[in-house]
Amino acid sequence: MSKRTPGPWVTGHMGILNLWVGPSHKEKSVCFIPWDLHPIARPEARANARLIAAAGTAATKAEELFFDGQKAIEALPELLAVLMLAAQFIENGIEIGRINIHPQDSSAQQTLPAIRAAIAKARPS
Numbered sequence: 001m002s003k004r005t006p007g008p009w010v011t012g013h014m015g016i017l018n019l020w021v022g023p024s025h026k027e028k029s030v031c032f033i034p035w036d037l038h039p040i041a042r043p044e045a046r047a048n049a050r051l052i053a054a055a056g057t058a059a060t061k062a063e064e065l066f067f068d069g070q071k072a073i074e075a076l077p078e079l080l081a082v083l084m085l086a087a088q089f090i091e092n093g094i095e096i097g098r099i100n101i102h103p104q105d106s107s108a109q110q111t112l113p114a115i116r117a118a119i120a121k122a123r124p125s
Contacts, residue, residue, distance in 0.1 A: 004069065005030050007060035010052040011046070019049045023054070032055065080122055087115045 005022060014020045014032065022029035033049050040123045058076075059069030090112050093099030 004059065006063075007053075007057035009056035009060075011049040011053050019045060021049050021052045037047070064107065080119065083115050084120055086111060087119065 005028060007023070008104050009030070011019055011021050014029075016037070017034065018034040020029035021031050031052060031053075033045050036112055055073055055120055062072035063069045092097060094101070094112075103109075
């Protein structure tokens with residue numbers, strides 16, 4: 001079985017006809033996206049290139065945490081949904097007094113802000 005190209009992945013131009021996606025040097029690019037499209041289609045081509053690059057980078061990060069890169073990307077929608085549920089659970093627990101975060105427990109103090117920050121990164125800017 002062949003191994004995938006490790007990230008982080010980026011996008012760049014190859015001449016005036018193509019966008020490439022892959023590691024930071026285009027000699028090992030993983031795909032080319034035609035750039036000689038009508039100007040109206042260029043933003044979509046650029047968005048597709050960024051999406052492919054993000055997937056490659058995310059897969060590498062997942063593997064660094066000892067997960068299967070492809071499976072982690074496939075699980076992303078479910079993971080985001082579960083994070084949103086977890087944030088709501090914690091917020092509700094704090095609000096009704098069932099969850100008390102001790103001021104000296106740094107991991108407890110960091111959990112909800114970390115969940116919120118991760119969710120915010122996935123939202124449109």
